[in-house]
Amino acid sequence: MIVRLVVTLLALLFAVPGHAAPRVLLFHRATGFVHDSIPAAVVTLTKIVRERGMEPVASDDPAVFDQPLTYAAIVLVSTTTDPKRPESEWFVGPRQGALQRYVEGGGGIVAIHAAADSHYNWPWYARMIGGRFAQHPPGTPEAEVTRTPHRHPATNGLPDHFRIADEWYGFRDLSTDIDHLLTFDPQSIGAGDVNPKPLAWAHRVGKGRVFYTGLGHRKESWGDPRVLAHVGGALDWATGRRR
Numbered sequence: 057m058i059v060r061l062v063v064t065l066l067a068l069l070f071a072v073p074g075h076a077a078p079r080v081l082l083f084h085r086a087t088g089f090v091h092d093s094i095p096a097a098v099v100t101l102t103k104i105v106r107e108r109g110m111e112p113v114a115s116d117d118p119a120v121f122d123q124p125l126t127y128a129a130i131v132l133v134s135t136t137t138d139p140k141r142p143e144s145e146w147f148v149g150p151r152q153g154a155l156q157r158y159v160e161g162g163g164g165i166v167a168i169h170a171a172a173d174s175h176y177n178w179p180w181y182a183r184m185i186g187g188r189f190a191q192h193p194p195g196t197p198e199a200e201v202t203r204t205p206h207r208h209p210a211t212n213g214l215p216d217h218f219r220i221a222d223e224w225y226g227f228r229d230l231s232t233d234i235d236h237l238l239t240f241d242p243q244s245i246g247a248g249d250v251n252p253k254p255l256a257w258a259h260r261v262g263k264g265r266v267f268y269t270g271l272g273h274r275k276e277s278w279g280d281p282r283v284l285a286h287v288g289g290a291l292d293w294a295t296g297r298r299r
Contacts, residue, residue, distance in 0.1 A: 076111075077109060077110050077111045078109075078110045078111070078127075078128035078295065079110065079111045079112075079113050079126065079127050079128060080105045080110050080111070080112055080113065080127060080128055080129050080130070080131060080291070080295070081113050081115065081120065081125075081127045081129075081130045081131065082098055082101050082102065082105070082112055082113065082114040082115070082131050082133060083115060083116070083120065083130060083131065083132055083133065083135060084097070084098055084114065084115075084116050084133040084134070084135065085116040085117070085118060085135055085146060086116075086134060086135060086136045086170070087136065087137050087138060087141075087144035087145075087146070088136030088137050088138040088139070088144060088170075088173060088174070089136050089170065089173070090136070091134040091136075091169070091170060091273060092275060093134070093272065093273060093274055093275045093277065093278060094133055094134055096275045096278040096279075097133050097134070097168065097272060097277075097278050098114050098133060099278070100278040100279075100284065101131055101133065101287070102114060104284065104287065104288050104291060105291070107288075108288075108291070108292070108295075108297065110128060110295070113127070118146035118147075118151065121146075121147070121151040121154050121155060122150070122151065122154075125154060125155070125158040125163065127158075127163065128164065128295040128296075129163070129164035129165065129166055129291060129294040129295045130158070130163065130164070130165055130166070131165075131166040131167075131168065131291070132165065132166070132167045132168060132171035132174075133168050133171070133272075134168055134169045134170035134171060134272065134273075135170065135171050135174050136170045136173045136174055137173075137174045137175055137176065139176040142177050145174075145175050145176075145177060145178070147175055147178055147181060152178060152180070155184075156180060156184075158264070159184055159261050159262060159264035159266065160261060160262025160263060160264055161262065161263060161264065162262075162263040162264055163264045164264065164265045164266075164267075164291075164293075164294030164295050164296070165184065165261075165264065165265070165266040165267065165294060166267050166287065166290050166291055166294050167185050167266065167267065167268040167269075168269060168271075168272045168287070169223075169225075169269070169270055169271065169272040169273050170189070170273075171185060171268065172185050172187060172188055172189040172225065172227065172268060172270070173188075173189035176188075182229050183231060183261070184261050184266055185266065185268055186230065186231045186234045186257055186259055186266065186268050187227040187228065187229055187230040187231060187234075187254070187257075187268070188227060188228050188229045189225055189226075189227060189228075190225070190226045190227055190228040191225075191226050192223050192224055192225050192226065193224060193245060193246075193247065195223075196221050196222055196223050196273060196274055197221060197224075197245045197246070198219045198220060198221045198244070198245075199219065199220065199221075199222070199224055199240040199241060199242075199244045199245045200217065200218075200219055200240065200241040200244035201217065201218055201219070201220055201238055201239070201240045201241075201255060202216065202217050202238065202239050202240070202241070202252065203215070203216050203217070203237070203238060204236050204237055204238065204239060206235045206236065206237060208235065208237050208258060208289070208293065209289035209290065209292045209293045209298040209299075210237055210256065210258065210267060210269070210286050210287070210289040210290035210293060211237045211238060211256070211286065211289065212289060213285040213286075213289060214238075214282055214285060214286060215282075218282060219244070220271070220277075220280070220282065220283075221274060221276075222270070222271050222272070222273050222274060222277065223273035223274075224240060224242075224245055224253070224255075224270070225270045226253065227254060230254065231259060233259050233260075234254075234257040234258065234259040235257055235258050235259060236254055236256075236257050237255075237256045237257055237258060238254075238255040238256035238269070238271075238286075239252035239253060239254055239255055240252065240253050240255045241253075254270075255269065255270045255271070256268060256269040256270060256271065256286070258290070258293065265293060265294045265296070266294075267290040267293060267294055269286060269287065269290065271283055271286065272287075
């Protein structure tokens with residue numbers, strides 16, 4: 057009896073309190089064009105988050121932004137709204153202030169593909185993303201992608217040049233403070249423009265870290281090791297695990 061009591065007391069004395077794993081919100085609501093790649097993206101992102109010892113929280117319910125945003129990062133998975141229907145937007149009222157405080161206070165954002173095609177009635181959202189979707193050519197042809205000289209965890213594992221199929225966005229209202237990470241050659245998809253086009257970038261918004269990539273339109277993208285390395289590195293950066 058005494059031995060058991062001593063063992064119990066020693067266990068309590070030397071016990072180390074458990075710490076909850078950092079949580080990552082995988083938010084995937086779409087009220088504009090709904091990408092059929094979203095389910096595959098969420099499955100893959102769940103795995104990427106767990107591999108890093110963090111807890112994924114997948115949701116398409118805007119009510120999550122009514123609660124304290126205690127996340128290591130928020131991933132916006134092709135979260136479209138309809139520019140012709142202001143009522144399709146969910147960052148309204150107090151939710152706008154909640155997201156802005158989260159980001160500017162040091163939170164991390166990983167914005168995927170059509171997250172740039174969203175919230176046309178909230179100017180801060182476009183500034184946070186770093187630009188706004190303008191148009192795209194038809195189809196998902198292969199394009200020549202180039203990694204810029206800027207060093208970043210989202211591109212450190214990628215080749216200097218590679219070809220990949222996707223839907224190739226053009227952007228407007230690009231921020232002047234973004235670090236361009238990937239560009240694509242419009243001539244490689246039959247366009248006449250000779251200038252490289254932005255594809256992925258990162259910047260600081262207040263104390264927060266915001267990453268955007270135009271990759272991820274296709275379901276097949278989420279089985280491509282290059283996309284996984286790209287997004288995984290972005291998550292590491294957004295959560296402060298890598299600099």
